[in-house]
Every structure is written in C-alpha cells, then in structure tokens.
Amino acid sequence: MSFSHDVRNELARVMPEKECCRKAELSALLASGAIVIGSGEDGCNLRVRVENAATARKIFKMLKESYSLQSTVRIGNRRRFGKTKIYEVSTHFSADNLSILQELHLIEDNNNSKSQPSPHFTRKTCCKRSYLRGIFLSRGFVNRPENDYHLEIVFNDEKLATHVQKLLARFNIEARIFGRKSSLVLYVKESEKIGDFLRVVGANRALLEFENVRIIKSMRNTVNRQVNCETANLAKTIDASVRQIDLINRAMEKKGWKNLPPQLKELALIRVDYPDYTLKELGQLIDPPLSKPGVAYRMRRLEKMAEDIIGYS
Numbered sequence: 001m002s003f004s005h006d007v008r009n010e011l012a013r014v015m016p017e018k019e020c021c022r023k024a025e026l027s028a029l030l031a032s033g034a035i036v037i038g039s040g041e042d043g044c045n046l047r048v049r050v051e052n053a054a055t056a057r058k059i060f061k062m063l064k065e066s067y068s069l070q071s072t073v074r075i076g077n078r079r080r081f082g083k084t085k086i087y088e089v090s091t092h093f094s095a096d097n098l099s100i101l102q103e104l105h106l107i108e109d110n111n112n113s114k115s116q117p118s119p120h121f122t123r124k125t126c127c128k129r130s131y132l133r134g135i136f137l138s139r140g141f142v143n144r145p146e147n148d149y150h151l152e153i154v155f156n157d158e159k160l161a162t163h164v165q166k167l168l169a170r171f172n173i174e175a176r177i178f179g180r181k182s183s184l185v186l187y188v189k190e191s192e193k194i195g196d197f198l199r200v201v202g203a204n205r206a207l208l209e210f211e212n213v214r215i216i217k218s219m220r221n222t223v224n225r226q227v228n229c230e231t232a233n234l235a236k237t238i239d240a241s242v243r244q245i246d247l248i249n250r251a252m253e254k255k256g257w258k259n260l261p262p263q264l265k266e267l268a269l270i271r272v273d274y275p276d277y278t279l280k281e282l283g284q285l286i287d288p289p290l291s292k293p294g295v296a297y298r299m300r301r302l303e304k305m306a307e308d309i310i311g312y313s
Contacts, residue, residue, distance in 0.1 A: 012137060029048070044098065145191070151194045155184045267295070
C-alpha cells in the first residue's frame with residue numbers, strides 16, 4: 001500500500017466530536033460530488049467518486065449518522081487493466097430534504113449548485129482542521145517520504161482551490177497552485193510544511209512515520225556531507241604530500257641536505273617518512289611540537305627553497 005493510502009485510511013477513522021466539525025468535514029467530502037437535480041418532486045441525486053474504500057465508508061457513515069440518509073456504494077475501475085478502483089457513493093435527496101444540501105452549502109436556496117465555497121464551515125480553528133481533512137480525503141495525495149517530498153490536492157474549481165490555499169495559510173502552510181490539463185493542483189513541497197499538514201488534519205500515526213523517515217534522511221545527508229568533506233580534505237592532503245615529497249626529492253638530488261636550515265631539514269625528513277600525515281599531524285612529530293599554522297609556514301619556506309634549487313640547476 002502507498003503512504004498516501006495509509007494516510008487516507010487513518011483520516012477516514014477520525015470522526016469529529018463536534019457537530020460543526022462533522023458538517024465542515026462532510027461539506028468538504030461532498031464538495032467534489034456531482035449533483036443531478038430532478039424536476040418537481042424528484043429531488044436530486046448526489047454522486048461522489050473517491051479512490052479509497054475507507055473514504056467511501058466514511059461518507060456513507062456520516063450521511064447516515066448525521067442525517068439518516070441511506071446511500072449506495074458502487075465499485076468500478078478508472079484506469080485500464082483494472083489497476084485503480086473507483087468508489088461511487090450515491091445518495092438520493094427527496095424534495096423534503098434538499099435543505100440538507102443547502103445546510104452543507106452545496107446548493108443555493110434556489111437549488112442551483114454553488115459555484116463558490118462558503119466560509120461558513122471554516123470560521124473556527126477546529127472546523128478548519130476538519131474541512132482540510134475532508135478535502136484531502138476526497139482529492140488529496142502525499143508522496144512516500146523516502147522519495148521526494150510532495151503533497152498535492154486536485155481541484156476542478158479555482159475558487160475552491162484558492163479558498164483551501166487561504167485555509168492552509170492560516171496554519172502557516174504555504175501552498176502553490178498550478179494548472180494540470182483541465183485541473184488545478186495545489187501542492188506543498190517543503191517537508192516541514194507537509195508534516196505540519198499531517199498534524200493539522202490529525203494523521204498522527206502517519207506524521208510519526210513521516211518524521212522518522214525525515215530524521216533518518218537528514219542524518220544520512222549529514223553523514224554523506226561529512227564523508228564527502230573528509231574525502232575531499234584527504235584528497236587535498238595526498239595531492240599536497242605527493243607534490244611536496246617530489247619537490248624535496250628533486251631538490252635533494254641536486255644539492256643534498258647541507259644547505260637546508262635545521263628546522264626545514266627536520267620537516268623535510270618527516271614529510272618524506274610520513275607521506276599520508278596532515279600538517280597538524282606532522283607538527284606533533286616535530287621537537288618541540290609545532291602548531292598547524294607553524295608547520296604550514298615552514299612548509300611554504302621549504303617548498304620555496306626546493307623550487308629555487310631546482311630552478312637554479
């Protein structure tokens with residue numbers, strides 16, 4: 001199962017305790033539904049399609065418990081070869097209970113579908129959380145944290161997408177919107193903000209898994225940077241050592257050791273004997289011990305003398 005599937009399953013089990021939160025989440029869950037309004041006393045049918053069985057069960061349960069409405073669930077296939085199942089929750093609203101759709105702000109008082117989301121259900125912080133949970137359940141996706149960090153919610157209506165973007169901003173979650181074919185995609189890329197979203201909607205178990213993976217990835221990246229840095233420093237040390245020993249050997253073949261000052265002669269001998277040592281380690285072998293800057297200064301003098309000897313010969 002995908003991480004996104006696990007998040008939906010967890011959120012589908014979260015049932016709001018307050019009535020206002022239940023209505024907010026149900027309104028968000030049904031916002032993607034298609035409403036077919038009949039004539040006269042026919043009422044209307046509401047069809048909501050989701051890709052998760054747990055989400056379909058939650059819609060079915062909330063409609064039954066909150067409004068005593070009986071729905072039907074039909075399972076079909078969306079893609080070729082039957083790889084992705086689609087669950088359609090159909091609910092009939094008679095002319096007597098069309099007020100439920102009006103209460104959920106899904107249709108206008110004149111029974112026309114609403115073209116703009118209502119802020120009615122998102123005034124309280126608790127209701128904002130429930131509304132965002134319902135929106136993610138019906139049309140959201142989050143990538144597995146082992147891969148690239150990515151959370152997205154797909155919309156068919158620009159006003160609803162902008163409304164949700166503003167809701168996320170209330171929780172300091174910055175989201176961007178771009179067009180994809182005939183849809184609008186609201187997305188979050190920052191790992192910290194995705195963790196905040198999971199916390200806001202109540203996906204606590206998924207948040208724990210997400211944070212564990214994020215910590216491991218951060219530690220791995222830190223170790224890799226340290227290893228790369230140490231490797232680079234070691235390569236520099238080896239390159240410098242090879243160059244220094246080559247200069248010393250070539251200079252000594254020309255003039256010998258007699259013209260070198262005692263301090264530089266000592267450093268030259270140690271450098272040749274310990275080719276893989278850093279300047280700091282070479283300083284510890286000198287009597288008395290010398291600091292790294294001191295060794296670097298002497299090494300520059302030694303290299304200059306060696307280059308002069310080789311150049312004059």
